[in-house]
Amino acid sequence: MIWLIxxxxxxxxxxxxxxxxxxxxxxxxxxxxxxxxxxxxxxxGFSISDVKVxxxxxxxxxxxxxxxxxxxxxxxxxxxxxxxxxxxxxGFEVARKIRNRxxxxxxxxxxxxxxxxxxxxxxxxxxxxxDVLFKPFSYSDLVSILKEPEMSYN
Numbered sequence: 001m002i003w004l005i006x007x008x009x010x011x012x013x014x015x016x017x018x019x020x021x022x023x024x025x026x027x028x029x030x031x032x033x034x035x036x037x038x039x040x041x042x043x044x045g046f047s048i049s050d051v052k053v054x055x056x057x058x059x060x061x062x063x064x065x066x067x068x069x070x071x072x073x074x075x076x077x078x079x080x081x082x083x084x085x086x087x088x089x090x091g092f093e094v095a096r097k098i099r100n101r102x103x104x105x106x107x108x109x110x111x112x113x114x115x116x117x118x119x120x121x122x123x124x125x126x127x128x129x130x131d132v133l134f135k136p137f138s139y140s141d142l143v144s145i146l147k148e149p150e151m152s153y154n
Contacts, residue, residue: 026053026081027060027094028110037081040139044146057082057089061097077105079146081133084111084118092118096125108145110135 041051084091110133
């Protein structure tokens, strides 16, 4: 008698289950970091049209609002990456407005603050501590967050 026991699915099946987000909208004030995002997201498999990087919070919110007005589905963007140090509006406020408008979308914050300093702020917005990238971050840090299963926010 032969017993076949499979303890885990083959690596090929695991890759099929991994779900890459379709589109990213990134609000980042530093143009040098824009270049890094372009490189990182390209390495992760995003095309240029999958990733939109803007320099300020107002532009980020404008894109969301214009999508609504033009009857374009907002679900084009799966994940929003927002820096906490935007020049026009503080990133926490941008994240809060995104959360209010698009309740179930994933928001990742990038920051130089310590988690202790922002814990109550991210809790009030509904952002998990797993969805905070601390600057400076590496490609592997970004990939780790993008590979995390989508969070459910209520």
